[in-house]
Amino acid sequence: MIIEVQPVELWGIIKQVGLAVAGASSLWGLVFSVRKRHQPSPSKISLYTLLSLCAGGVAAVVGWFGMQLSLNVAWAHEGITVVPILEEIANALLLTRPGYVFWVSLLILGVFGWLRNRERFIQLLSPFYALHLGLITFLISLPAWNGFSETATQLFYMGHGFHSILTLGSVIVLDFLFLMSLAKPDLRAELYPIFPFISLGIWIGLGIDFLSVALIFQEGLALTSKFFFMQTVVGIIIINGVLLSGPITRKLLISLKNGRSLLGKRWVFIINVSGTISVSSWLTIAVVDFLEHIEVPYHYWLAGYVGFVLVAYCLHEIVVKIEPETALE
Amino acid sequence: MKKYELAMFSAGALLLSSLPLIFLTQNFTLWGIAKGLYFLGLLFMTLEIASSRHK
Numbered sequence: 001m002i003i004e005v006q007p008v009e010l011w012g013i014i015k016q017v018g019l020a021v022a023g024a025s026s027l028w029g030l031v032f033s034v035r036k037r038h039q040p041s042p043s044k045i046s047l048y049t050l051l052s053l054c055a056g057g058v059a060a061v062v063g064w065f066g067m068q069l070s071l072n073v074a075w076a077h078e079g080i081t082v083v084p085i086l087e088e089i090a091n092a093l094l095l096t097r098p099g100y101v102f103w104v105s106l107l108i109l110g111v112f113g114w115l116r117n118r119e120r121f122i123q124l125l126s127p128f129y130a131l132h133l134g135l136i137t138f139l140i141s142l143p144a145w146n147g148f149s150e151t152a153t154q155l156f157y158m159g160h161g162f163h164s165i166l167t168l169g170s171v172i173v174l175d176f177l178f179l180m181s182l183a184k185p186d187l188r189a190e191l192y193p194i195f196p197f198i199s200l201g202i203w204i205g206l207g208i209d210f211l212s213v214a215l216i217f218q219e220g221l222a223l224t225s226k227f228f229f230m231q232t233v234v235g236i237i238i239i240n241g242v243l244l245s246g247p248i249t250r251k252l253l254i255s256l257k258n259g260r261s262l263l264g265k266r267w268v269f270i271i272n273v274s275g276t277i278s279v280s281s282w283l284t285i286a287v288v289d290f291l292e293h294i295e296v297p298y299h300y301w302l303a304g305y306v307g308f309v310l311v312a313y314c315l316h317e318i319v320v321k322i323e324p325e326t327a328l329e
Numbered sequence: 330m331k332k333y334e335l336a337m338f339s340a341g342a343l344l345l346s347s348l349p350l351i352f353l354t355q356n357f358t359l360w361g362i363a364k365g366l367y368f369l370g371l372l373f374m375t376l377e378i379a380s381s382r383h384k
Contacts, residue, residue, distance in 0.1 A: 196378050203337070207371050210364055223355065228348055231360075235348075238341030238367065246334040 001300075004293035008070040012290045015063025016140075016164060017172075020286070022056030023136040024169030025049040028177075028198065030129035032190065037126060045190045046125055048180055050114070052173050053132065057107045060139075064100055068093060088144040088157075096139050103135045140165060152215040159212025166205025168282045174198050175279055183323070192253055199245040206237070229301035230288060237281045244274045272316060280312040281305075333377060336370030 029049035036043035067089075110128060113121040121128075141158040148154055181187040213220070221227075248271055255263045263271075284305055330338070340363045347359035 196381075200374055200378055203371050203374060207368060210367065223351070228352065231344065231348055235341045235345035238337055238344065242334050242338045242341065246330060 002295040009290040011063045011066030013287050015060050018056045018059025019140040020164035020169030021172050022053050023165030024173040025053035026129045026133035033125040052176055088146045091145040092142045096142050099139050156212045156216045159208050163205045163208040166201045168286050170202050171282050225298040228298055233281050240277045276313045280309045333370045333373035336366050340366035
């Protein structure tokens, strides 16, 4: 049994989660602002995605700096593993350096623009998000560079990196927006009609992941406890995701249409548990991807995962106690 | 449950069921079928959302 977590793996997790959240914020911020472009009042939701964009941006840049300082990355996916060599990681960091500088400058300019002339900034929101999305797509799609863009391994690196915008990032941003909409009912009319598109985006992201893994299947397959654990979590994500985005969301939308007091205690519990499983499962996959130096039996992985879900659920309950406005009733 | 939800739910269940088979026999047939079902569900979902937008 080996349990070893290297600093660079932790920096890599922070960078990946940050980029995923920033990318998803740009994507859905763009969608919301474009949908409202012909209307007099700006999209309120797209202003909230600015917050998550900034938070993701800070995390990504901190993670990126950390990786620069400790350049030694091991990396995997779904238990089907291709570990980039050190030179490939160094190449990618070098290639993306101007991109990071440009992106951070753009983010800082955006904050100044928001503070100086809010109305003008809101008019430019769609191109602002589009530019961010383009840049973040480039940055997240190049976690490693082997110099041959057409090879299966390089395409795997790209697909594996990019899908996080649609999956992990979208799940986190959606959760954030949903919690905001509970506290601020005026956001609901804008947010809820988009639910099916966000679900489709998440499922397409997982599909991209499956396809990218297929590219390196022969080379990367290793039947370790980590493989079986990751596959278990993927199965749980699919089953829970279908229930959450389908019957559970339909029930929620019907009950929220005319107020917040139509859900019974049982449904509130089901929704909270399902939402917690969704976010914590995606985070588990993202985090375990980077933990290349942990070799433990399957039941250890599973116990850690169940513990993580329980802790996340308890944290949610604490937040609800502190901020009762974010509670479903 | 809608058609695409059923396909995806089955894909998830099949994926989980395929793991003991892979562990015991290293046979990936069920696992492959699960992935196929997933993409079928994704196709159904895309078609349904596209058609609901045109209604």
